[in-house]
Amino acid sequence: MSAALPLAAADVYDAQRRLRGVSVSTPALSHPALDEIAGRSVICKVEALQRTGSFKFRGAYNAVVALSPGGRQRGVIGASSGNHAQALALAGRLLGVPVTVVVPHDIPQGKVDGALALGADIVTHHRQREDRDAIVERLAADRGFTVLPSANSQAVMAGAGTAALELLWQAPVLTAILVPVGGGGLAAGTAVAAKHINPNIKVIGVEPQAADDTAASLRAGQLAELAAVPDTIADGLRHTSPAPLPWEINRQLLHGVVTVTDTQIVQAMGWAFKYLKVVAEPSGAVALAALAGLDLPAGPVGVIISGGSVDLDAFHRLVATPPTAKEAALA
Structure with a gap:
């Protein structure tokens, strides 16, 4: 029997109500190319055009607005790769x-300048030498401060899931x-929201080839940790292990996880700009990079372009910069 999920569709709908009039209802764009x-038909949800340039605003706002008055007054802290x-x-x-x-x-x-301009206090850590979560806990x-994680939070996942609702x-015909x-x-938010609307829809995760911690965890049947911080141009996806709460959802609801090379990611950034007139950051273009050669179900497919920072x-x-012959062969 499947374990109970730490996020329900009702949480996503609650987040959608909180975000109404605050977040951007981002466009869903397509192009014959x-x-x-x-x-097959491709519909791209362009979260690069969300406030602050990524889907992250949905979850962050949903989490902050839900705080008690005392929690708001004390302030919040979170670890982040930027968005x-x-x-x-x-x-x-x-x-x-x-x-x-x-x-x-x-x-x-x-990304640092963007947070500073909006009034945040910044604390830096060395990715390879220091434990960011320990720093967050100590400062909190x-x-x-109230700790608001970038992923390991019901409120943050619920806010993120509103992009899939939209x-x-x-x-509505996506397969x-x-x-x-x-x-x-x-x-996780996407899977919960999408499967509530259409239980048969396939939600497929996409990771950089060098940062395949969720794919490795699925293969192992449990949380796995990469030996070192991944080296990939997708700076927002350089995780060594999935966050525990999303993992509980993703291991049950994702149809699978595929990986893409950095060369494929760059190619997808070019597609977004050329065909959609959208600037996507490397992490934001990862899902688009999986379009070519992926064995997808028949019917239209949605792609979340998650950020443009x-x-x-x-x-x-x-x-x-054109790819080398070797890179082109790998793409």
Whole structure:
């Protein structure tokens, strides 16, 4: 018998009500060239056009707005590779809640600048040498902050799942949804929301080949941990192990997890720009990168383009540089 899930569809609908008039109902876009690549109709949910540039605002706002008055006054803290930091910062600014975020020393400066501009206090840590969660817990204990994780939270997963609700209202005939997997919160929220609407829909997670912690966990039948911090251009997905709460959902509801190379991710960034006129960051383009050659169910497929927080120089450098012959052969 399957274990009870730590997130229900009712939680996602509650989040949708809280977000009404606050989050952006992002567009669902298509293009014949993407249909040809996939061999079926493709509908892209463009969370790169969400407030702060990613789906993360949905979960962060839902979590902050649900705090008690005392919790709001004391402030919140979260660890982030950048997008959750900006999302928490905006949620805090809108709701008058002090925000502190712990970020790796090597994340893109644009993501740091975005959180700072929205009023967050920034604490940096070395990704390979320091335990970010220990830093968060210590600061929370010392200063009375409420910890709001980027994925391992019912409220955050519920908010993330509202993107799938919107997508299936915009494109109700989808037979599958491709969704990026990092900590797993977006995939978990997507699976709960989508399967409530259509129990037969296939929700397929997509990870960078070098950061396949969820795929490895599925193979092992339990939470697995990568030996080192993954080396991938998808900086938002460099997790060594899935977050426990999303994992409980994803192991039961995901149809599977596939992986893509960095070369495929860059190619997908180019597709998003060329065909949809959308700037996608590497982590945001991961699901789109899985379109080519994936064995999908018959019928239209949805793709969540989860974020667009990439600076102009990095985007140009990645997309404008042609792949080597070896890279092209791997794509």
